Amino acid sequence: MAKDKEFTTAEIRNATGRLGNKKTPGEDGITGEIYKSAFEIFPRYITAMCNGYLNRGVFPRWKRTKLIPITKPGKDNCEDVTNFRPISLINTGGKVLEKLLINRINHHVFSHNYMNNQYGFTPQKSTIDAAMAVKNVVIEGLTAGDVIVLVSLDVKGAFDAAWWPAILN
Numbered sequence: 001m002a003k004d005k006e007f008t009t010a011e012i013r014n015a016t017g018r019l020g021n022k023k024t025p026g027e028d029g030i031t032g033e034i035y036k037s038a039f040e041i042f043p044r045y046i047t048a049m050c051n052g053y054l055n056r057g058v059f060p061r062w063k064r065t066k067l068i069p070i071t072k073p074g075k076d077n078c079e080d081v082t083n084f085r086p087i088s089l090i091n092t093g094g095k096v097l098e099k100l101l102i103n104r105i106n107h108h109v110f111s112h113n114y115m116n117n118q119y120g121f122t123p124q125k126s127t128i129d130a131a132m133a134v135k136n137v138v139i140e141g142l143t144a145g146d147v148i149v150l151v152s153l154d155v156k157g158a159f160d161a162a163w164w165p166a167i168l169n
Contacts, residue, residue, distance in 0.1 A: 006051045007100055009043050015099035016046075019092060026091035027066045035092045050097060062094030 016039045019032030039046050053060055065088040075083035090098075106123075109115050115122065119130040134150070141148045 004054055004104075007047060007054060009047045011100060011103070012047050012050055012096065013039065013043070015096050015103070018099065019095065024089055026062075026089045026094065027064060028062075028091045028093075030092045032092055032095075035096065050100060053097060054100075059097065060093070062091040062097065064094075065090045 021033040068087040069084040
């Protein structure tokens with residue numbers, strides 16, 4: 001297995017620079033502002049730390065989150081768990097490491113065109129692009145005399161309360 005290219009200080013500075021100063025921190029209490037200051041003072045150490053995690057293939061305990069249930073707007077019955085939505089507050093170091101990893105994954109996936117039919121959570125693509133792609137497939141199929149079948153599944157709300165049983169049990 002090939003060794004991953006190490007993170008550069010510039011990559012980490014970029015990921016750290018995108019942290020929100022006023023965002024609520026995770027359970028460690030370290031805010032984006034504190035992490036940015038620490039990086040400016042100790043860039044080599046933080047870079048070495050991130051590369052250590054990358055080389056060992058582990059995600060540190062930063063992945064631990066503080067889970068805060070927030071009542072959905074207009075839902076007054078606090079007895080019904082479906083009236084809440086979860087907010088997960090991840091530790092700031094974990095946010096930085098996630099940004100670094102997702103940047104690497106996105107670069108690989110998009111530079112090799114692995115996700116050419118992916119529209120959600122994809123930069124520069126929208127639902128309009130997805131609808132136009134479907135339209136083009138339908139037009140091409142009809143022009144060729146093919147039979148076109150379209151199955152649409154709306155899963156809105158399908159996973160809203162899926163995490164509650166795991167917490168309550």
